Amino acid sequence: MIRSNRIIIGTAFLFISCTLAWGVERFPPPDFEGGYAMPSPATPHARQTIYEYIDVAVLFIALGLASYLVLKRRSRRSIFALMIFSILYFGFWRRGCVCAVGSLQNIVLSIFDAEYVVPTTVAAFFLLPLVFTLFFGRTFCAAVCPLGAVQDLVNRRPVKVPEWAENGLRLLAYVYLAAAVLFAATGSAFIVCRYDPFISIFRLSGSLNILILGGCILLIGVFVGRPYCRFLCPYGVILRHLSRLSKWHATITPDECIQCRLCEDACPFGSIKKPTMKWPEKEYHVAKKRLALLLLVLPVLIFLGGWAGSGIKAVTARAHDTVRLAERISLEEAGEVEGTTDASSAFRATGKEISALYEEASNIRTRFGLGGWFFGGFIGLVIGLKLIGLSVWRQRKEYETDKASCLACGRCFEYCPREHLRRKEIEEASEKL
């Protein structure tokens, strides 16, 4: 038997080509005479579902607590403590996965891919912060999101970002959101997860590039408050607009604004809006014309964006494995490249038709073409609306938080003299008891 084994293997070396052939049983299962008990391979459990539900429960409680601390208790110190907890639990303990920011892509994929089903917990991670935002503003960003919390901790020397830069940079987040949706919808990649800058820190391991990216964002974050949240976070874009509609929202003053200007520079995120006068007469007429023009330009911007987005489908489609493979195979077939890659030899070993692969790739490109219209059109729409928004004058009588960009971090509370009065009253009331 030893002999025959060796002979068989020897001939195999000589004649069998090196392509892998699976499921071939070359040697019969042995008949053991000595009562040998055949072990079976160990299959350790996946993390049990009960723990996933515990995560959802913790998320729910943390959101509730954050909302309470921001709106009722108005205590930056407690918000800070909750931030630390979120970093420890959702960051280091749960290793940053699954997070609400990434769950966006699972939801999009499940809409476009009939076979993919979102697990209940992932859906909960997507929906709960949105629902809370509709009621209480961005309390999720304040203290529950570990990505936000870790940036909030390092923000020691805040500098003011000029408004034009803030508005311009914020566009990145919209582009990121549109790209995340495009790539998730086409089943190509989850780019938000792939380029999550802090994941390597939470996992204490991972790719060096991401670690460097995370380090850089934290370094910038020392000076510029929460750069990822403000200028990149795709989930933040949704939260922004839901927060505009929120039923209740964090306020600088607990009761009334006395226009003392003390809070003016309190916000590192530029979310405190100063009171404004009536629109100056001279500018009014120019601005009215500009607004009319921008309204006319809006559809043009949407169309141009869509046209450009669809035009780059050959590039965007390369995010999809099948398209990359088809391009490689076509190069190999044309003899323009030598040798094969792992992917192309794996494809050839399956014996599938090359034409079927080309057809599949071309279908995917078509999908990217259609998706590109939405992708670019959306970006055009955002640019247009932003320009329109900048041409509209909002009258404000007091210092207010901008509901959209306010991250409810609670820094401004203690700048307000009315808040000090409130705290003193509470203190006196508790002393009387």
Added chain:
Amino acid sequence: MADENKKFDRRNFLKDGLWGGCLAALGMVAGSAARKHKRTDLVWQIDPYTCVACGNCATHCVLEESAVKCVQLFEICGYCDFCPGYFEPGANVLEPGAENELCPTGAIIRKFIEEPYYEYTIDETLCIGCAKCVKGCAAFGNGSFFLQIRHDRCLNCNECSIAAACPSGAFRRVPADQPYLLKKVDHA
């Protein structure tokens, strides 16, 4: 709160309408998620019949030591004396030793059972998921060695880094209550 004496004007009416609309939209997302309901979570796994043993699993996992390990399915194993997954193709002595073994970490334990059969077991603490043994066993043996994600180690990242680097698309999401895709035993 100021809501009690809120003015009922066009602006607030529109705002409330939008608010309700957003809540309804979120409800619809929740509803559609619930309709395609899946109680268990999804986890990543490698389809052993699609895997080409390229070696990316050893290097692309976000963990320092990959969550992918080799599995030995004893029911398929031929218990060969000259195991093509254990020995280098040119090994001239069939004895353990770095010069003869394929495994770079010596993670396969070779144990004599009875003439002429040897048992090969993976020491998971040493295995790095490089698939060298998988390749050897698949090319010249029964293919009883194959890679699987070990769920006591896997972090279940939302986007698996190895899946993104897999050249044959062997990674897919499977229900967490049946997290392994073992080869089928077919002694026909």
